[in-house]
Amino acid sequence: MTHILLISGSASQPSVNTETLRQLSELVEQEEGVTASFLETSLFDVPHFTLQGENEGQPIVDALRQEIAAAEAVVFSTPQHNGRVPAVLKNALDWSNRGEFRMLWKDIPVGVVSVSPGARGGAKANEQLREDLEKVFKARVVEPHIEVARFEELQAAGGVFADEVLKDQARRMLEALKAADEERKAAGA
Numbered sequence: 001m002t003h004i005l006l007i008s009g010s011a012s013q014p015s016v017n018t019e020t021l022r023q024l025s026e027l028v029e030q031e032e033g034v035t036a037s038f039l040e041t042s043l044f045d046v047p048h049f050t051l052q053g054e055n056e057g058q059p060i061v062d063a064l065r066q067e068i069a070a071a072e073a074v075v076f077s078t079p080q081h082n083g084r085v086p087a088v089l090k091n092a093l094d095w096s097n098r099g100e101f102r103m104l105w106k107d108i109p110v111g112v113v114s115v116s117p118g119a120r121g122g123a124k125a126n127e128q129l130r131e132d133l134e135k136v137f138k139a140r141v142v143e144p145h146i147e148v149a150r151f152e153e154l155q156a157a158g159g160v161f162a163d164e165v166l167k168d169q170a171r172r173m174l175e176a177l178k179a180a181d182e183e184r185k186a187a188g189a
């Protein structure tokens with residue numbers, strides 16, 4: 001069994017990214033061998049990173065790090081803000097990769113979704129997040145990644161994963177996360 005930690009990169013409420021992850025969790029319930037739950041730490045409540053704050057210690061950051069360290073697999077859904085990953089998500093990732101926690105993400109299987117009301121589905125933020133997770137954080141980024149464009153139209157037509165292409169991508173992403181987790185467990189990680 002692989003448990004997937006769902007992380008929305010949006011601090012807005014409502015959020016099309018959080019809603020897409022909620023819909024993904026419904027799909028997870030129909031799949032064999034995977035379960036999912038949302039990150040409990042609110043990224044919105046994580047303070048802006050400062051060296052002073054780091055030296056003082058931050059219980060919410062400790063909680064965030066513990067949730068990541070315990071993750072068997074992770075799916076992010078990120079908005080795109082001016083062509084980039086939103087600051088709230090970047091801030092949490094910066095906190096998660098400091099000092100003795102620098103290798104926190106190493107080899108954790110990660111899938112990346114991006115969602116936008118626009119036509120390109122946050123493709124640039126998706127690409128940026130995958131690149132950072134792979135090259136900087138050394139996570140194991142799986143394919144396919146998923147770009148969800150024109151969110152409102154999908155919602156009006158029955159939901160994001162009522163779309164057959166997106167549903168197929170999501171199923172393949174879940175399979176890839178499960179396979180990567182099993183491989184990691186077999187290697188004794």
Ligand SMILES: Cc1cc2nc3c(=O)[nH]c(=O)nc-3n(C[C@H](O)[C@H](O)[C@H](O)COP(=O)(O)O)c2cc1C
Nearest residue numbers: 010012015016017018079080081082083116117118
């Ligand atoms: C500061 C800001 C910048 C944005 N930049 C982009 C952008 O570059 N590309 C895009 O497709 N949408 C952009 N948007 C629109 C977001 O995709 C939209 O607000 C979406 O609902 C964000 O996801 P969320 O609802 O999960 O927070 C931007 C929104 C904000 C607030």
